[in-house]
Amino acid sequence: MTELPRLPQPYSPQSVEILAALRSGRANSRAALAKMTGLSPSTVAARVDALIGRGHIVETGPGESRGGRRPRHLEIRGNxxxxxxxxxxxxxxxxxxxxxxxxxxxxxxxxxxxxxxxxxxxxxxxxxxxxxxxxxxxxxxxxxxxxxxxxxxxxxxxxxxxxxxxxxxxxxxxxxxxxxxxxxxxxxxxxxxxxxxxVGELLDVDGDVYDNQVLIKVGSGIGCGIISGGALYTGSNGWAGDISHVSVPGAAPVPCSCGRTGCLDALASGNALVKEMRVAGTDVQSVEAMIELAQDAHPTATGLLRNAGVMTGGVLATIVNFFNPDRLVLGGVLANSSVFVAGVRATLYADCLPMVTEQLSVDVARYPATxxxxxxxxxxxxxxxxxxxxxxxx
Missing domain, CATH: 3.30.420.40 (ATPase, nucleotide binding domain)
Structure with a gap:
């Protein structure tokens, strides 16, 4: 991997508008691009021809006819x-x-x-x-x-x-x-x-587009990503969504790596739960093993996973009330635990305003591995x- 790649040079704002429409899947022909962008057909045709010349748009055959001439299908050149x-x-x-x-x-x-x-x-x-x-x-x-x-x-x-x-x-x-x-x-x-x-979960789900989403990833640690207006939101310095060090009200003063006590990561992450299982006398090697025990109705594993879901749901309730997303996605290994997911859901619906949760979709990640x-x-x-x-x- 020593040979330098031939990356495309930066695009003009006019070209970006065409590329964005094609990449979103909401337009796949010159006619559809003109309708979506509000540009004249001749302007769209000129921009499309220029992008085809650069090698990053291709025509793949005639599209669906709506009574007139069949439009040429356009798409990003994947290869x-x-x-x-x-x-x-x-x-x-x-x-x-x-x-x-x-x-x-x-x-x-x-x-x-x-x-x-x-x-x-x-x-x-x-x-x-x-x-x-x-x-x-x-x-x-x-x-x-x-x-x-x-x-x-x-x-x-x-x-x-x-x-x-x-x-x-x-x-x-x-x-x-x-x-x-x-x-x-x-x-x-x-x-x-x-x-x-x-970003990977920012999809059209069952025909619906969710442009405002919150994803929480609960594995060894806890992380959170925010999608606002269809784009990743990272805040002024990149820290937006970092809920791992939010204090859990009324929680035990468990020391956290940040130097404080009672942080969500120190109480509800996979690493924290495995430690709690060992303290309780059950020597589990991983959170996956703990989830398997809960599936067999192990009381300690079940209780710890549900409590972790309740604590996580309580922190998420504040975010959901404030941000009012269309969709909340649960990812990471703990999303494989029905007990944990139930705890999150129950707390969310108990702690959030009804008007906020009325249209809220709470889902497990569609692509947990990828x-x-x-x-x-x-x-x-x-x-x-x-x-x-x-x-x-x-």
């Missing part, structure tokens, strides 16, 4: 390139290849210890993606053009550094793109893993198909 996607967890990692149309073509999942440090972990990521590109059985005519990485910790939107992660020893202050430059010669961007999962990869690909492509663009590193 123009690949984006390597990395979704890092505390003890596992997922890798994927996404084409320029946003389709996840390949995926690979493995155990991994994030505490091994940024150099070892990111070297493995680069090697794994390189092999996946070689092994990919897909109609892609070019090589890897960039990498999008998700990490289980806060990422500054100003410096792109990982800042004060609670479960990533050796990563504080690390700029992932700078480390990756030792192994690859393609652009690298980094985001928080819950943010990427939220939402992070899908989101990583989309975030990279959103930036690539923009007026800002993505630059190849020097």
């Amino acid at each position: 123009a390139g690949l984006v390597g996607c990395v979704d890092l967890g505390v003890d596992r990692a997922s890798f994927g290849l996404v084409d320029f149309a946003g389709t996840l073509l390949a995926e690979q999942h493995m155990s991994l210890d994030i505490a091994a440090g940024p150099h070892e972990v990111l070297a493995l990521a680069a090697t794994t993606l390189s092999k996946m590109v070689v092994d990919a059985d897909a109609p892609v005519t070019t090589r890897l053009c960039g990498i999008s990485v998700g990490v289980p910790g806060p990422v500054s939107s100003a410096s792109n550094q990982v800042i004060s992660p609670s479960r990533m020893p050796g990563w504080n202050g690390v700029t992932v793109a700078e480390v990756m430059k030792q192994f690859v010669s393609v652009p690298v961007i980094v985001n928080n893993d819950a943010n990427l999962m939220a 939402a992070g990869l899908r989101g990583a690909g989309r975030v990279f492509l959103d930036r690539m198909f923009s007026a800002e663009g993505i630059r190849t590193p020097a």
